[in-house]
Amino acid sequence: MWDTTCRNWFRHFKNNDFKLEDKECSGALKKFEDEKLEELLDENRCQTLTELGKTLQVDESTVSKRLKVLGKIQKQGHWVPYELKPRDVERRFPMCELLLQQQKRKIFLHRIVTADGKWIHYNNPKHRKS
Structure with a gap:
C-alpha cells in the first residue's frame, strides 16, 4: 500500500504536478446536506443506517458520522437527540x-417477597448394587 502511494506521488512530482490537495475521484462518495437527513428523520425516526444510506445514496458510515455531528443517537430503534431539550427535562x-x-413512603417489609415452599421427597425404588 505505501509503495503504491509513494509511486503515485513520485509520478505527480515528475510531471510537474506539485499540488498536495486530493483530487476528486470518479468513485467519490456523494455528499448530501444535513437538512435532507433531518427531513428523513422527521418522517420516520425508526429508519436504519442502511435505509437512510440507500435513500440518500451514500455509504452507511457517512450517515453515521453526520448523525453524530447532528447530536442524534439511536435508542430503542429511534433516532433521538443526545441532549434533552429543556421541555423534556421539565416533563421528567x-x-x-x-x-x-x-x-420513601413504603417501608422495608413491603418490598420483601415471600412464598410458601414445598419439599418434594423423591423415592427411587431402583438401587444400584455394589
Whole structure:
C-alpha cells in the first residue's frame, strides 16, 4: 500500500504536478446536506443506517458520522437527540419526584417477597448394587 502511494506521488512530482490537495475521484462518495437527513428523520425516526444510506445514496458510515455531528443517537430503534431539550427535562422532573416520594413512603417489609415452599421427597425404588 505505501509503495503504491509513494509511486503515485513520485509520478505527480515528475510531471510537474506539485499540488498536495486530493483530487476528486470518479468513485467519490456523494455528499448530501444535513437538512435532507433531518427531513428523513422527521418522517420516520425508526429508519436504519442502511435505509437512510440507500435513500440518500451514500455509504452507511457517512450517515453515521453526520448523525453524530447532528447530536442524534439511536435508542430503542429511534433516532433521538443526545441532549434533552429543556421541555423534556421539565416533563421528567415531576415523575422523578413522584418516584422518590413513593420510595420513601413504603417501608422495608413491603418490598420483601415471600412464598410458601414445598419439599418434594423423591423415592427411587431402583438401587444400584455394589
